[in-house]
Amino acid sequence: MQDYHIHMDQQDPLSSQRNAFYIPEHEGKDALYFCGNSLGLQPRGVMALLEQEVMDWRKYGVEGHFHAKNPWFSYHSIVTESLSRIVGANPSEVVAMQTLTANLHLAMVSFYRPTKDRYKIVMEAGAFPSDQYAIESQVRFHGFEPDDAIIEITPRHGEHIIHHEDIIDTIERNADSIALVMFSGVQYLSGQRFRMKDITEAVHTAGAMCGFDLAHAIGNVELQLHDWNIDFAVWCSYKYLNSGPGGIGGLFIHDRHAQNPDLPRFAGWWGHDEQTRFLMKKGFIPSHGASGWQLSNAQVFQIASLRASLDIFDGVKLEELFSKRDALTAYAEQLLLQLKEDMPHIPLEIITPKNKDERGAQLSLLFHEHGKALIDKLLADGIIVDWREPNIIRLAPTPLYNTFRDIHEFANRFGKHCIDLFGEQ
């Protein structure tokens, strides 16, 4: 067992991918970076792709819209094919645009159309704040009260994870009054992965719409948005997709809706049919597919940096990525549980589900006390994990650039810091 990490790194078909990234340094050595769930590392290809656009702008000015190497007129489409593979969709169902929260609002304009009787939204309790604010404000915008219109599903008393049966039960019990069910694919705080396909099926049986926030799911877990019949989904690309701070968001609209020009939406000129966009005429004609939800012209620099990361994704088999994810995360979990067994007085509890089908790369470590003091020690030691109030340390081994050695090293140093803080016994 001592050399498990060496063996696993040698066997790893993805081991060379780490060289495609810049690893932050701490005191002259590679830091232990486990925050790919918050901000992915920079692909080495980013600068060249940004430079291409900066230079084309310099060279062509406005003519770059048609004469740049990658014409900006259709620049959003250079990521469509790669994104559609990652989310399991047809290219026509996917568009890179705006940011996650903006896309959530735009999608809700189309898919949350409450009536007097059917106006409720079901969501997970403790959702990421931006999602909570977006949903509350949409409910109010339509003249309803969040307390009445939003049904939050909580973990059972004393637990941290939501039971799948409780989600299905709630949907069935409220079948007549639900307009929309909006869940995350992977919960940002607990790391729980929801059963998107089964939830969608139950929602459709109830006669409502079903959307997902894939912020922590995209690039992290298996997705088949088209086959699962999901109505819409939104994501950001700066977490597991490594597009950099403020990176371009994304939107999925299922083909059965995306081809429907009568679906209400907030429109902008870039969503207008490409053939006639520059005739600058009155009367919005949506282009086919998710691209008909675009508002503005493509955010070229943001899309260029995402392209650099997708070049890496294009070169890997997703099954290999996911199987390394499971192995890395299980290894981290095993070493932490061992530590807990050796030192039962450490007030640590791993709240992420143990079952690999119910989680992605992330482990959430709940500290009943002194968590804040511990994270300060970890950061000072070049172990980059993050802290979520009031008491959770999130650790996300990212299969594209983390190694089994990273985990081994993490567990050793983490153990030492725990002894420092909590004593040997």
Ligand SMILES: *Cc1c(COP(=O)(O)O)cnc(C)c1O
């Ligand atoms: C990261 C994250 C966001 C961030 O929203 P932005 O609009 O990109 O700032 C929203 N929702 C969830 C669930 C997230 O994890």
